[in-house]
Each structure stands twice: as C-alpha cells, then as structure tokens.
Amino acid sequence: MSTLDILSDDEQFMVRTVQDFVDKEVKPVVQELEHSNSYPEALIEQMKRLGIYGLAVPEEYGGTPVSTPCYVLITEELARGWMSLAGAMGGHTVVAKLLLHFGTEEQKRRWLPRMATGEIRATMALTEPGGGSDLQAIRTVARKDTDGYVVNGVKTWITNSRRSQLIALLCKTDPAASPAHQGISILLVGHGPGLTVSRDLPKLGYKGVESCELSFDDFRAPAEALLGGVEGKGFAQMMKGLETGRLQVAARALGVGRAALEDALAYAQERESFGKPIWKHQSIGNYLADMATSLTAARQLTLYAAREAEAGRRVDMEAGMAKLFASETAMQIALNAVRVHGGYGYSTEFDVERYFRDAPLMIVGEGTNEIQRNVIASQLVKRGGLEA
Amino acid sequence: MRIVVTVKYVPDATGDRHFADDLTVDRDDVDGLLSELDEYAVEQALQISENSDDDVEITVLTVGPEDAKDALRKALSMGADKAIHVEDDDLNGTDALGTSLVLAKAVEKAGYDLVISGMASTDGTMGVVPALLAERLGVPQVTLLSEVWVEDGTVTGRRDGDAASEQLEASLPAVMSVTDQSGEARYPSFKGIMAAKKKPVESWDLSDLDIEADQVGLEGAWTKVDSAAERPARTAGTIVKDEGEGGKQLAAFLAERKFV
Known part of the structure; x- marks a missing residue:
C-alpha cells in the first residue's frame, strides 16, 4: 500500500505532479540557490502556476481546495526538495484559512481570488x-x-x-x-x-x-x-489558524526527514568500505532501519491529525503531537544522515548538511516543542486522557 | 482549427523493463506514463492554441491498453480539450506500420487540420510513425521541428540538423513532429487536474475504424522481433592520463566515437 492511497485519484495525481516538479525543477538548483541565499523567484512562479497558493481557497473564489491529508503530502513533497519552498506557502495557507473561517464576505471577495493565484501572497x-x-x-x-x-x-x-x-x-x-x-x-x-x-x-x-x-x-x-x-476574537481565530500551521510545519519536517533518508539510503548503497556497500555494515544498516521506522511513524501521526482536522474536529493536541514528533524525528534523521555520509555529510557539497541546518526550524517554529508539550498535557487533562 | 496530438503510454524508462514470452513489452511489472517526448507535442498544441485568435480544439489520441487512459488524463490535465482512446485486444504486438494505420483511421474519423506528434516514443524510439502517418493521410509532413509557428493555414518550423538548420513550411492539413528542444512541457495545474475528469474521453475499437484484426497485432506486423537480450552491464570508462599527450588522446577518443 502506498501512503497516497488514502487520497482520491485527483489528489494522488496532484501529489505526484508536485513530486515530479521537485525532482526535475527543484533538486537540480536547490544547492546553488541555498548557498547563495537567493530568493527562488522562478520556482515560486512555477508553484503559482501549479496552484500551490490556492490549495485552501474554495472554488467559488478561484482556488482548488484539497483535503488536509493532501495538503500535508503536497507540503511534504515541497519540503523534500527545499524546506524554504514549503515555508513560502505555509503562512499564506493559514491566512487563507483565517479568511475562509472568520472573514466577512466582503473580506473574502477582496482577498481570496487573488490569493488563489498567488498574485497576492499573505x-x-x-x-x-x-x-x-x-x-x-x-x-x-x-x-x-x-x-x-x-x-x-x-x-x-x-x-x-x-x-x-x-x-x-x-x-x-x-x-x-x-x-x-x-x-x-x-x-x-x-x-x-x-x-x-x-x-x-x-x-x-x-x-x-x-x-x-x-x-x-x-x-x-x-x-x-x-x-x-x-x-x-483574534486570539481564538489565530488558535484555529495555527492548527493548520502546525500540521504544515509537521509536514515540512516530514519532507526534510524524507530527503535525508533518501540521500542516506542511496549513499549507503553506493559507498563501499571493507569490500562491501556500507549499508551491509550493521551499524549503518541499523541507522537506516531506525530512520525509516521513525519517519513512517511521524508520517502516520501527522496524517492522523490531518484526517481529524478534515473531519472538522478540534486538533490542537493532535497537530501539536504531530509537529512535536515529526520535527524531533526530522532532526534525528538529519543527524543520522550526516553520520551515514561520514566526512561528506559535513561537506557543503552534499545536501545532508542543509537538512541538518533546516530541521531545527521546525523544532522552534510555530510554537516551540516545549509549548507543544504544554498544549498536549493540558489537553490530556482537559479531555481526560486519550480516547480509546 | 482542429489539432490532434498523438500520444503514447510507455513503460517508465527508470523502471525495470522486461519482454513478455511473445517478445512484446511486458507491462505488468512496470509503471506506465505518458511518453515524455509526447509531452512536448501536447505543449506545442497548447501554445498554438494560446497564440491563436481562432478557436482551437485539441484532441489527444492514443492507441494502447486500458491503462493508457492515464496518459490521456495527463494530457487533458495539461489543457487538451478531449481524448480518444483506441483499445482492442487484437492490437497487442502491433508494429509501427500497423500503429500508423490505426492512427490514420482514427485521425480521419476525428477530423483534423493539424496532427502533432513527439519525435519518437521513449520505449520503441523508432521515430517513424509521424512520417508513416502523413503518408497514409496523404498530407505534407514537417518532422523533427524545434520551433513552430502556425499562421494563416500554414505551419512553419525549424529543423536543426548536425550541419545546418532548415526552415520548413507546409500548408494545412499536415502532420508535424516536435523535438525535445521545442520548449519545456508545462506541469498539469491543480485546476487542470480537476477539470480533466469532466472532459470527454471516447473509446474506439478496431471495428469503429473499419480495420480487420489481421491488419494489426503480432499477426499483421511487418516487422518481427526474433530475440531480445538484456543490455550488458556498463563497463569501466577509459581513463586518459595526461603525460604531455592528454589533449591529443582526448581528441582521438572523441573522434573515434564521432563526437567531434
């Protein structure tokens, strides 16, 4: 079974399209753009044409709304290419959601159609x-x-x-x-x-x-x-908006984690030492096994929170858990990817050092993980523990 | 103007491809997709439509198994207006000549002013179908174009060869093929993906096209695959050590392989 199976055919096609975009357009240029700290103008323009900025905007305002799990998986794909690209659409989506849930009709008409195309970014x-x-x-x-x-x-x-x-x-x-x-x-x-x-x-x-x-x-x-x-009403409004924000940040962590795992897995099969590919050395194989296991767990936890959000339930605790676990997981995977790469992992000629520098953002951003734990604990007490 | 774009559903070139017992491609174990070289043809059709003052209707046409609908769907998501799928069990094993017959009949039935094809398929890579198709239709062919204009019932284009670039021109109706230098194909937009499922896809079989089963398929094929073998594993490259003669050796190496 593929992770995408939970999505409709159309949504699977969307995620695959973004995957294709990331492999062909983002991966080849990301290292140069990142090291020169250049704004990815051309990539953002392509993201506009794809419809990335209209993912939370209803059709009547010109968008192509998708389910929350689909939104998570699209964000993950972007972050797999470059976390900054996912960052360039995250806040925008939250503002679109704020307008959608709480805006007056006049405010929706004023902003949403131009936000859907990316002409206006928020x-x-x-x-x-x-x-x-x-x-x-x-x-x-x-x-x-x-x-x-x-x-x-x-x-x-x-x-x-x-x-x-x-x-x-x-x-x-x-x-x-x-x-x-x-x-x-x-x-x-x-x-x-x-x-x-x-x-x-x-x-x-x-x-x-x-x-x-x-x-x-x-x-x-x-x-x-x-x-x-x-x-x-702003505080309550923003708390609702941040549920989406936390899912988005969790998805970014999944993308960074996946990129790090993919690179480590490929490198461990290419690189040889003592006459065999290094993945066959148990120490390295164990890293790969643990990385893949924790990433899968983080992904399923995030998709669980996304499904709960899609069902219209309050997900501050669930999104908090996803953000907490996915970000800590991404950091661990990024570090282990550096280990698997050995000296090259510390070199800026490889991508893994970037994952290692990008991963901590998801730990401290969108409410630190310490705050997430506070939210989770207080929700546990309030809700009387986890549901059966 | 009516444009028909011929597209092929091919096994993913990055997948592990095998032949079936009858030496046709075994499609069971490998994912299929719209041939990348055909994406350029779809792109050119869309650009012609966008740059035209007249109404342009783009039909994508494929001959292939049930799953070939995925290729049509991608082309529709990119922006084509409708699709035709020619599917028939008797088509299994059809060669390039047979394919051109089916395409010609289908293109005639659909109605057309311009047929656009990719330069070749990414699996068979013969690159002869556009020319065969033009012959069968009895219309001019302008193939392997890297740049294309359509204006006042004429298609004009540039064909880049090793030694020269040719300017070609043909009056419509005509068949043209475009290369991978003609302009990057767009990605389907999310809107396009949602719109595609509402676009019409017609299914035709051989009887709809008045083609007899023995004209196509393995039986009707003019070419026959006698054997197929896996490509040998890559061997180590040649290392040129520069001891004063490195440049000459490099040049000789390139010349030997006709790169220079």
Missing part, C-alpha cells in the same frame, strides 16, 4: 521581539479612532515580509481587557506609511526566504481591516 505577524509563544502577552496595539485603527508595535520572524501584500497582524485592540485574550484582534493590513521592514534576521538555515522584523509606527488601518468585523 503572511502572519504574531511573534514579537519580547516574546514568541506567549501570544496573550503581545504588546502591539491598534487604537481605534474615527478613521479606523492606529497601530504601534514591533513584530519579528515575519516570513516573506516584503513579498507579501497581505499581513494578518495579531494585535491588541483593547490592551486593558481581562482576560487578556479578549482584547486581541487580527487586522488584515498591507504595506504603507508607518510600516517599515526594520531588519532581516540572519539564520542558520531556511535560506532564500526572508524572515524580518516589522515596525509599526502610527501605521493606519481602516476599520474594515478587522478580520470578521468584531473586536476581541
């Missing part, structure tokens, strides 16, 4: 220099006046900052609210006076795609920018 702005995962403690404030909102604050780790025309900005419309989350809202903003990209963050991996700091200094947003039109 990103999220949550994290602040003063704190990441503790979203209730954010300090960016949107003060309402007669003409709309005046925004002040700083956001950081914003992917695709300059290349996104739509930013889903998490901010406080009522800083005095208690509990704090009731004063949080999402504003749909674009670049304009008062918003500056104040810094590009240097990174270990995740190259080619920018991660920036955004400064809002008396930035004006119209009243219609408020997602859903009602203040104080």
Whole structure:
C-alpha cells in the first residue's frame, strides 16, 4: 500500500505532479540557490502556476481546495526538495484559512481570488521581539479612532515580509481587557506609511526566504481591516489558524526527514568500505532501519491529525503531537544522515548538511516543542486522557 | 482549427523493463506514463492554441491498453480539450506500420487540420510513425521541428540538423513532429487536474475504424522481433592520463566515437 492511497485519484495525481516538479525543477538548483541565499523567484512562479497558493481557497473564489491529508503530502513533497519552498506557502495557507473561517464576505471577495493565484501572497505577524509563544502577552496595539485603527508595535520572524501584500497582524485592540485574550484582534493590513521592514534576521538555515522584523509606527488601518468585523476574537481565530500551521510545519519536517533518508539510503548503497556497500555494515544498516521506522511513524501521526482536522474536529493536541514528533524525528534523521555520509555529510557539497541546518526550524517554529508539550498535557487533562 | 496530438503510454524508462514470452513489452511489472517526448507535442498544441485568435480544439489520441487512459488524463490535465482512446485486444504486438494505420483511421474519423506528434516514443524510439502517418493521410509532413509557428493555414518550423538548420513550411492539413528542444512541457495545474475528469474521453475499437484484426497485432506486423537480450552491464570508462599527450588522446577518443 502506498501512503497516497488514502487520497482520491485527483489528489494522488496532484501529489505526484508536485513530486515530479521537485525532482526535475527543484533538486537540480536547490544547492546553488541555498548557498547563495537567493530568493527562488522562478520556482515560486512555477508553484503559482501549479496552484500551490490556492490549495485552501474554495472554488467559488478561484482556488482548488484539497483535503488536509493532501495538503500535508503536497507540503511534504515541497519540503523534500527545499524546506524554504514549503515555508513560502505555509503562512499564506493559514491566512487563507483565517479568511475562509472568520472573514466577512466582503473580506473574502477582496482577498481570496487573488490569493488563489498567488498574485497576492499573505503572511502572519504574531511573534514579537519580547516574546514568541506567549501570544496573550503581545504588546502591539491598534487604537481605534474615527478613521479606523492606529497601530504601534514591533513584530519579528515575519516570513516573506516584503513579498507579501497581505499581513494578518495579531494585535491588541483593547490592551486593558481581562482576560487578556479578549482584547486581541487580527487586522488584515498591507504595506504603507508607518510600516517599515526594520531588519532581516540572519539564520542558520531556511535560506532564500526572508524572515524580518516589522515596525509599526502610527501605521493606519481602516476599520474594515478587522478580520470578521468584531473586536476581541483574534486570539481564538489565530488558535484555529495555527492548527493548520502546525500540521504544515509537521509536514515540512516530514519532507526534510524524507530527503535525508533518501540521500542516506542511496549513499549507503553506493559507498563501499571493507569490500562491501556500507549499508551491509550493521551499524549503518541499523541507522537506516531506525530512520525509516521513525519517519513512517511521524508520517502516520501527522496524517492522523490531518484526517481529524478534515473531519472538522478540534486538533490542537493532535497537530501539536504531530509537529512535536515529526520535527524531533526530522532532526534525528538529519543527524543520522550526516553520520551515514561520514566526512561528506559535513561537506557543503552534499545536501545532508542543509537538512541538518533546516530541521531545527521546525523544532522552534510555530510554537516551540516545549509549548507543544504544554498544549498536549493540558489537553490530556482537559479531555481526560486519550480516547480509546 | 482542429489539432490532434498523438500520444503514447510507455513503460517508465527508470523502471525495470522486461519482454513478455511473445517478445512484446511486458507491462505488468512496470509503471506506465505518458511518453515524455509526447509531452512536448501536447505543449506545442497548447501554445498554438494560446497564440491563436481562432478557436482551437485539441484532441489527444492514443492507441494502447486500458491503462493508457492515464496518459490521456495527463494530457487533458495539461489543457487538451478531449481524448480518444483506441483499445482492442487484437492490437497487442502491433508494429509501427500497423500503429500508423490505426492512427490514420482514427485521425480521419476525428477530423483534423493539424496532427502533432513527439519525435519518437521513449520505449520503441523508432521515430517513424509521424512520417508513416502523413503518408497514409496523404498530407505534407514537417518532422523533427524545434520551433513552430502556425499562421494563416500554414505551419512553419525549424529543423536543426548536425550541419545546418532548415526552415520548413507546409500548408494545412499536415502532420508535424516536435523535438525535445521545442520548449519545456508545462506541469498539469491543480485546476487542470480537476477539470480533466469532466472532459470527454471516447473509446474506439478496431471495428469503429473499419480495420480487420489481421491488419494489426503480432499477426499483421511487418516487422518481427526474433530475440531480445538484456543490455550488458556498463563497463569501466577509459581513463586518459595526461603525460604531455592528454589533449591529443582526448581528441582521438572523441573522434573515434564521432563526437567531434
């Protein structure tokens, strides 16, 4: 049985198309683009034509929506080629979901059709220099006046900052609210006076795609920018959006893990020592066996969470488990792929060193794994343990 | 304008290919796909359609077993309008001459102004079917084109040879084939994939085309495969050590194999 069997024929064809795209277009160029930290303009254009940016947009708004398991497997394929490509569509999908679930009809009509084609690309702005995962403690404030909102604050780790025309900005419309989350809202903003990209963050991996700091200094947003039109809903909205975000990050980890396993498996059959291919040495064979076993487990866990999400159930715990396990697994596989490659694994002429630098992003991004464990533990207590 | 693109469903060239007992290709153990060289033909048809002011209808045509529908589906996902699948048990073992007969009958039945083929299939790699097809249809053939224009009832193109490039021209109706230099084939978009399942696919058998069983298949084949053997394993390459004469040796090596 193939992992793809759970998908419809059409969705299997889509995943295979992305697989083909990755093998023929991405793999041959990724090393050069990555090492020169170049934005993959041509690849992103091809991804637009494929329909990658419309995967969460309903047909009536011009998209080609797919099931959550299909979305996971497409993301995995992109990340297998280059994790940064999956990063260049992740936040976009979350914003599309936010609009779909919570946007007013006018907001959907305004943004979704152009998001579906990739003409408009979207990103999220949550994290602040003063704190990441503790979203209730954010300090960016949107003060309402007669003409709309005046925004002040700083956001950081914003992917695709300059290349996104739509930013889903998490901010406080009522800083005095208690509990704090009731004063949080999402504003749909674009670049304009008062918003500056104040810094590009240097990174270990995740190259080619920018991660920036955004400064809002008396930035004006119209009243219609408020997602859903009602203040104080932003925290709950974003929590829902992040369920998709965590599945996406889990899928990215699967892609990096798979690429590392594939490279290690191929190398272990090519490379010979003491008169035989190195995979026949038990120490190396055991690495391969463990890598494949843990990757398969991570994948099934992620697809389980994806199926639960597809069924419309709350999946903060399930997506958290998938993100936690898949990212730790990817890191372990990437490290073991370096070991299998020996000295060459440490060389930048091979791809495995990139997997080793890209894998940690999924551990610390989209809510650190420590936060995921908190979520899982509190959900376990709340739900009375795991269901039978 | 009506364009018919002939496409072939071939065994994956990266798979482990074998012959069956009757020395036809054993398709059971290997995945099939739309011949990559035919993707270029589909691409050129789509580009002609996109650059034309008139309505262009693109039909993809294949002769092959049940699974060949996958090849049609990919071409439809890329953007072709409809498909015709000629399928008949009596077709097993048909050679290039027989295939050209079936294609000619099917193309005539479908109606056409222009037939576009790939330069060869990636399995048989004979590259003769487009020329055979043109002869059977009694129309001009412009083959192995690397660049193509269609304007005012004329197809024009460039054929690159070893020593020269030729400009060719033919009035429609005509048959043309395009090379792998004609322009990268597009990937099916997700929208295209979803739209493909709503496009019409007609199935014809030999009786629909007034072809007798003995004109095709292994029995009707003009060519016969006497034996088939696995390609010998690759041998080690030649290493030229430069001791002052390296350049000459390299040149001699290349000349011997007619690379220069």
